[in-house]
Amino acid sequence: MRAIAYSRYGGPDVLELVDLPEPKVGPDSVLVRVRATSVNPVDWKVRQGYLDGLMDAVFPVVPGWDVAGVVEKVGLDVPELAVGDEVVGYVRKDVVGGGTTAELVSAPVRTLARKPASLSWEEAAALPLAGLTAYQSLRRLGVTEGDTVLIHNAAGGVGSFGVQIAAAFGARVIGTASPARHEYVRSLGGEPVPYGDAMVEAVRALAPQGVDVVVDLAGGGVVATTPQVGTPDVRLGSVADADVAAHGGANFWVRPDAADLAALGDLVDAGLVKVQVARTFPLEEAAAAHDLSATGHVQGKVVIRVS
Template sequence: MTRTMHAATYSTFGGPGVLSLTEQPLPKVAPGEVLVRVRSAAVNPVDWKIMAGGLDGMLESTFPIIPGWDMAGVVEAVGIDVPEYAPGDEVIGYVRKDFVHGGTYAEFVSAPVRTLARKPSGMDWDAAAGLPLAGLTAYQVLNRLGTGPGMTVLVHGGAGGVGQAGIQLARHAGARVIATASEHNHDLLRSLGAEPVSYGDGLADRVRALAPAGVDVVADFVGGVLDVTTAVLAEDGRHASVADRNVVQAGGQWMWVRPDADDLDHLAELVDAGDLVVNVARTFDLADAAAAVAASIEGHTAGKITIEVSS
């Protein structure tokens, strides 16, 4: 008899309403993969952009699709040639594959070893699930831009999951951080070590008031702010965006986060050392995955949205 699992799936592109709880076959475990019992999954904007068909020209999709790339869970079984893990190991993963089909909004997911790291011991399951994509995105952007001691970094979108990670990682690298956010999130940004500035008209002037000589690095995690970036960037400054491909025309880099076990291990070490935290804003049950996606689309949460899958 084929073993099955509960999963949130959709069989046509659309909004959150296309998502429903269904029974699906347990994933097959290829060589170099492990089967993970998912404890918690995190919702990211890329999930609903894929669901809406926005990346159909970039990624192959096979319906029904289980969304989600972020998760924390326990290894259930290992495939051929996997000396790194054994059943019972607690792991986190940015489980992005080369096609869209079997994601992490499910009781089980098959995960290539290259997408995994051991779960930080002091993190609860929801926070751990919120670390991989956001942490890797911020870490890889800041690394690519050569962020280091004595630099001034501007983070666009400081209150989001990626922005919060970016603030902490830039501070850990020895940089001064200015970050944008709505005023009600300014205390949160200060607690992470950033100097907050408000969105809206005059943003470039507000940043220049804090950094008259310009900023050395701009990390754009929201998009639509290229004019501000170019207005505040120092003459030899560097910038990148994960949300606006037009940065390339202005000398910046358009980046897409990569699964990287070594990078994820490093982030887990920072968490265990107390140098990186993940704030979870809202948590939903797997049966309410559509509501979790809708909350992400609304964009009013300061931190990660997670889905508790199993206990």
């Protein structure tokens, strides 16, 4: 099978188009013929070795954890799926290695859900990791109808899902974003405020009693401002700041979860959550896709079309 792989940590130049053996399929896994995958910031951070202290790598590494494709083979004990089923998945395994930037991927059933019928392959590939990160963060913080939620980096890949999902849960959403992206945040159902020194005053003007929930998707120490914008009982979580616990919050790391992914797909098919694809690359241009993602200035997801 054709795949993108790297045999050492480094920049996008370590990515190569290679031919690899077909992956083996475990008893609780399926073989997916990949139609599309997407690039998330974690992909190029892993490629650069930033997660080496957390996860072992098995070289050559095929990058990517998002997948949209068709089940081609099922394991010995997989009653949930059948050959020909269209699926999406957040295929993160216990080691960094057999990823989704390839024509075929072996995916544990716990990582997969049926593809939302309303999405194209490219849109479906952009959903799992970023969408689940937002969905699980909001669920763990207990966001519900009547809450006021502040999302830092509301126009980013995860934040754009977070605004829509929180609104679907019945919450009022305020989101930090650069001025150029304020209209985009409004289009998602949020009320934009600026980054930086003006943020606290802007949030307080919109929510004088304070926000009920703060979701940090930006890092850079913004969790420290939470007492100035939150209620006395504010709930705080971060996917981007390891020091959040010192401010009374919790760290979140997205987990593969078939039920959560299915619930997210239901929100999509109900028209409550939309997926924006910024640009699509062919498999052989994966390095360019990584480069674009790493700029941090993409509105929507970067997708790689595989087959």
